[in-house]
Amino acid sequence: DADVTQTPRNRITKTGKRIMLECSQTKGHDRMYWYRQDPGLGLRLIYYSFDVKDINKGEISDGYSVSRQAQAKFSLSLESAIPNQTALYFCATSDRQYFTDTQYFGPGTRLTVL
């Protein structure tokens, strides 16, 4: 079984709809992240959470919100989806070791907003 899972893997929705993307992990990591990937732009950080009570905005948080329901679950919501939020979304987890940590990525959710 995969350590980091994302649901759904693909989603097509319409402008104005509310969408939730879910991420679950079995790695036991405290830290979880949501990234967005667009062609030619690499991955950009949307939100991150270092534990259940900690939520932080990333580089491009406008139009998104998150919820850390448990150590193993981190959800990303688009309250009112718009077409320029069409992208590939990745969840990642990490567990700080020494002075750095390695992030492990889920398989991604491809979201299309019409």
Added chain:
Amino acid sequence: GQQLNQSPQSMFIQEGEDVSMNCTSSSIFNTWLWYKQDPGEGPVLLIALYKAGELTSNGRLTAQFGTTRKDSFLNISASIPSDVGIYFCAGQLNSRGAQKLVFGQGTRLTINP
């Protein structure tokens, strides 16, 4: 915010050739990471570099942490078809306990058999 410039953006090579790609930054990073992304999958960590000047290998892959801490390169020797994918560099900052990654734009590698 921090910017990473990764080059080249794409490469078309013959099987068996060596590959070289690099990342440069205007900022100093404490850690450099190289990831590979296969189609339909999330990025997978290939190599992590923790010290300026460090040279690390993982099979046919070799990466170096630049001495200025503002650049890194990745070499792949004797490429094979399964090397196809998108390679990302990422710089990591350690600031007040925050471990945030900044990604390059990616290098798309295509191999002709």
